[in-house]
Amino acid sequence: MKKRRKQTQSRISNETLRTNPERMVTKLEMSSNEMETPVNENELQANETGTAAPVNPNEEKLVRKMALYMFLAKFYSGNLLKIDREMWNRLGDMVREEVSFFDHEKMQQGSRMIIQAVNDAAELEFDFNRLFVGPDRLEAAPYESVYRGTERAFMQAETMAVRKFYERAGLSLVNKNREPDDHLSFELEFAGYLLEESLEDSVYYELYEAFLRLHLFQWVERHCELVREKTANGLITGVSYLLQGLMEVERKQMNVLRR
Amino acid sequence: MSKVSRRTFLKGSAVLGALAGIGGTASSFKKIKPAKAAGKKKQVFSSCPRNCYDTCSIVTTVEDGTIKFVTGNMNNTYTNGRLCVKGYTYPNYVYSPDRIKYPxxxxxxxxxxxxxxxxxxxxxxxxxxxxxxxxxxxxxxxxxxxxxxxxxxxxxxxxxxxxxxxxxxxxxxxxPCWPAGIDSQTFDFGAAVANDPEVMVKAKYLIVWGANPAWTSVHSMSIIERAKENGTKIVVIDPIMTDTASKADEYIGIKASTDGALALGMAKYILDHNLHDMEWMKKNSIGYEEYLNYLRNNITVEWASEKTGVPVEVIERLAREYAAAKPAAIWLGYGLQRHTNGGASVRAIDALAAMTGNIGVAGGGANYAQTECYGFNxxxxxxxxxxxxxxxxxxxxxxxxxxxxxxxxxxxxxxxxxxxxxxxxxxxxxxxxxxxxxxxxxxxxxxxxxxxxxxxxxxxxxxxxxxxxxxxFETWGLTASYWHYWVNVNEPAxxxxxxxxxxxxxxxxxxxxxxxxxxxxxxxxxxRSIEEWISNELADDFIKKFGFKTWRDILEKGTAKVEGYEAAWSDGKFRTPSGKYEFLSETCAANGHHALPVYVEEMEVPKDRPIRLFSPHWKYGLHSQFQNLEWMRSIHNEPFVEIHPALAKKKGIEDGDMVRVESEVGYVEVKAKITHTVPKDAVVIYEAWYKEQNFNANFLLKATPSDMGSYATGQAGLAFHDQFVTVEKI
The missing domain is CATH 3.40.50.740 (Rossmann fold)
Structure with a gap:
């Protein structure tokens, strides 16, 4: 059983990552499982409730973040479009519970809006598709390349950089080349995965921070602001505050200012 | 803390527990061996399947399952290693976030x-x-x-x-595109069969009549440029001074819909000066005496000049040069037949080429289109x-x-x-x-x-x-051109x-x-798999023609040429009822038209809407395709109407003003662009579909039929260019 390294010792400086991202990746490759198997679902998703063992506050924060990443990933994957008002009520409460751990106004605003806007669930799918799916031109395309590239096209350099990052963490999309790697739901799911793995190996925590810095921080907040310009749907607006708030919490912790 | 207890802790998260029950628990990722990550590079042949003269054979470079680059296939001597501005947008087209993704x-x-x-x-x-x-x-x-x-x-x-x-x-x-002209050539020749355009370089004289290849057939333009370097004179006849006209030796601005009159006027001059090819007509045609008599009795150069707006001396010089040059080619565009007398105009031009003996000659021809390459099952x-x-x-x-x-x-x-x-x-x-x-x-x-x-x-x-x-790029395909003589294969990239x-x-x-x-x-x-379907498509006689053993042999070069069309009709075997070129066509008469290629009066200009509207092809689009793409939108995304300075002055319109263009069936509001390239009595709005704009040239167009088309294509064509409007400053 690998020991979790202390973050203060193992964290690689921002500067190092910018200049030498390979360094930590090499370490990771040596330690990662080389089997080509699907991720074990039971490891990612909980299916029973139990009393958590006492853990230190840092780790608790990490797990709560992970839960929020997974919620946001699931939202952007389109899997929450068919759930009813009741389910949104329950989910909203749970999100509020996670959010309460972080004393951050935007995140709390997001979770409040989700709870207040459960009536918007009826129109959620239509609004969601108009913004993120189609068939018409997307009003707030959820792809990194759309924000960072100049050509409104994915599978270009921006998408390939994300793909490369996944590969360095030993992952590849199940639907590789059928769906672009830089879709927001994949990036959020990946961040959650790295967090979970970091419970066992702090190299993953370094990857997680690098992924935020190199990718999510580069576009997600702009995306959230665009979403709010384009929709009045309270659920979607709430999610945009929640996501943007989460990014701000991450920035504060990592001491990375938004440019 | 052990792994087990940490994972157990995760299970305590209520959100994660709830989410697990919604929409499945499958991960979007799978684990891979890092060594496997590096993707393979490959090149495959693609084929542009658009409704376009050029129908390009494409080489697509793919790395790790994504398209990196597209360019023209050098094995296809018509595509010749290059694509057009539209073809080069394909990577942007495939990878647009705005594609329709799901049912x-x-x-x-x-x-x-x-x-x-x-x-x-x-x-x-x-x-x-x-x-x-x-x-x-x-x-x-x-x-x-x-x-x-x-x-x-x-x-x-x-x-x-x-x-x-x-x-x-x-x-x-x-x-909608070409039916009147197809009928004309079917009446005259028995079918539309153009010379191989790659042989156009052999022409000593080339008239591009109502076509704008600088925008709509750029690969032909490079052939035209090569001909020009050889000393071929290039003449463009068009009511609009197109980009093709700007590259020609001579541009003749003709009144719309009077192309038949110009052809007949030229023929009259040629006949009067004994520059016609009597021997060819006797050997290869029927009805030539009746045609020549029609010219003698009904046509004068002066009349043609009055009709067309082209000065007498220009018609005479054009006729002399065309008849003297051997061989001389005419490229008949689809624009000139989008009129209520368009089919008749094409017949008059065919007759001009035939009476000068330019049919069946490499570097000659009355070149409109061909369907000889559709060797599919x-x-x-x-x-x-x-x-x-x-x-x-x-x-x-x-x-x-x-x-x-x-x-x-x-x-x-x-x-x-x-x-x-x-x-x-x-x-x-x-x-x-x-x-x-x-x-x-x-x-x-x-x-x-x-x-x-x-x-x-x-x-x-x-x-x-x-x-x-x-x-x-995501499926199999085979395409043929209606202009050049290549068949292209499309492999999934x-x-x-x-x-x-x-x-x-x-x-x-x-x-x-x-x-x-x-x-x-x-x-x-x-x-059946798509590959099984495609394996049944190339006709046996084409496989034989190409010297292939199986259809798969086309995958080697991505393209194969149908040979033998340097000089269409050189065997003198016309597919008409008489087996000859028919100046006088009973079939044409039986379909309600004149037997001879006589002049048919153009549509009368309505007094209350005196301005003609042209809606020709646009350089950054093909009908409603391509102009909607991001790369095109970044170059140009604003429709406009082209107005001659004289008309603009009369209407008090300045460059950039918004104007209202109104027809019998609708109106558009659009920005004015003042230019000398359009006639004084007409305006131009290019046909294109601008995404998310409540604008379309077709809002103005009436479904007025052209004269011909129903014989060979089942239905008459459309008189796209016989549309009349008013234009007022808003």
Missing amino acids: MRQKERGSGKWERISWDEAYDIIAKKILEIKKEYGTTLPIALNKYSGNFNVLNNAVEGMLSSWGYTTRAQGT YAVQSAGTPPEGDKAGGDRMLNMNNFPAQVLAINNDPEQIPIKMLWVACRNPIAQDPEASVSYKAFESIDFIVTADLWFNETVKQSDIVLPVSSI IEPLYESKSDLEIAMGISKRLNELEPGSCTYPTD
Whole structure:
């Protein structure tokens, strides 16, 4: 059983990552499982409730973040479009519970809006598709390349950089080349995965921070602001505050200012 | 802390627990060996299937399953290693975030409220609708198809096969593009067979008549430039001073719709000065005496000058130069036949080429089009035959060029079997048909509309269900040109994006569901791979012609040329009833036209709308395609109307002013661009579909038929350029 390294010792400086991202990746490759198997679902998703063992506050924060990443990933994957008002009520409460751990106004605003806007669930799918799916031109395309590239096209350099990052963490999309790697739901799911793995190996925590810095921080907040310009749907607006708030919490912790 | 207890802690998260129960627990990722990550590079041959002269053979570079680069295939000497501005946008086209990704259903047409459905649901909804119609009417005739030239890959004929496999149906028949000219050449030669355009370089004299290859056939332009370097004189005849005209040695601005008069005037001069080729006419034609007598008795150069606005001395010099140069070629564009006398004009020009002995000569010809390269079995189409018991006994044909009005006529007539369902594929009829307002009404009169497309457009907006179609890079294909003599293969370069499928896969999918719901209700085969389908498409005689052992041999170079068309008709075996070139065509007369290529008066200009509207092709688009793409939008995304300074002055319009252009059927408000390139009595709005703009040249166009087209293509063409408007400053 690998020991979790202390973050203060193992964290690689921002500067190092910018200049030498390979360094930590090499370490990771040596330690990662080389089997080509699907991720074990039971490891990612909980299916029973139990009393958590006492853990230190840092780790608790990490797990709560992970839960929020997974919620946001699931939202952007389109899997929450068919759930009813009741389910949104329950989910909203749970999100509020996670959010309460972080004393951050935007995140709390997001979770409040989700709870207040459960009536918007009826129109959620239509609004969601108009913004993120189609068939018409997307009003707030959820792809990194759309924000960072100049050509409104994915599978270009921006998408390939994300793909490369996944590969360095030993992952590849199940639907590789059928769906672009830089879709927001994949990036959020990946961040959650790295967090979970970091419970066992702090190299993953370094990857997680690098992924935020190199990718999510580069576009997600702009995306959230665009979403709010384009929709009045309270659920979607709430999610945009929640996501943007989460990014701000991450920035504060990592001491990375938004440019 | 042990691994187990940490994971257990995760399970304490209520959100994660709840999420696990929604939408499945599958991860979007799989673990890979890092060494496997590096992707492979490959190059495959693709083929541009658009409705375009150039029909390019493409080399596509793929790395790690994504397209990196497209360029022209050097093995195809016409494509010659380069694409056009439209072709180079393909990577942007394939990877646009705005492509249609999933089958979707609209809550209410035009509402913009779309929900995602699975393919199984889509097939189920469609199949049940078909069966319901069949049960109610005893036939599938209430199902209509509107499909045309958005994708000329032979496999897309699966759509016609699919409809037939349901039963007899209603079809949009004909072609909006070129039918009048096709009829003319069928009457004169027995078929439209142009010389191989690569041989155009041998012409000593070249008249580009009503075509703008600098925009619409750039690969021909490089042939024209080479000819020019050899000393060939290039003359462009066009009412608009096009980019092609700007590169010519001489530009002749002709009054619209009077091309026949110019050809006859030239022929008269040639006859008067004994520059015609009597020997060729005697040997190869019938009716030449009657034709020459018509010239003698009815035509003068002065008359031609008055008609065309071209000075007498210019007509005379043009005639002299054309007759003296051996060989001399004419390229007849599709623009000149989009008139109420367009077919007659093409016949007059054909006759000019024939009377000077320029037919059957390399570097000569009256070059309009050819369909000699379509060496396909159309197995995807013939695979669908109506199942037993459809009481209709045959398809119902509507004119594609007046489809909305005919749909409305049927649906307003209780005596007729109504149109209840419409299938749209390879087409954006609401943007491309004239009289857009009638299109909306026709769509409203139909219960259920399915559109298969890559892009959201006006037609998708008025549909109930949209199906995502794969791009050319995601499936197999074979395409042939109607201009050059190459057949190109299209290999799959990448996996289909999202859930897109080809029209052929869709045909099989619906068939499968129909037969599950009601065995025997659909005849379309469901058990073949796309590769199996394509392997049946190249006709045996073409495989032999190309010197292949199997169809797969075309994959070696990506392209194969049909040889033997350097000088079409050089064998003197015309496909007319007489076997000769027919100056006098009984077939033409029997179809309600003149037997001789006489002048047919142009359409009268209405007094209350005295300004002619041209809506020719646009350089950054092809009908409703390409102009919607991001790369094109970044260059240009604002429609405009071109107005001559004299007309602008009269109307008090300055460059950049907004003006209202109004016709009998509609109006547009658009920015004015003042230019000397258009005639004083006409304006130009290029036909193109601008995404998200309430603008289309077709808002102004009336479905006025051209004179010919119904003999060879089933339906008359459209007089796109006989449209009249008023223009006022807003």
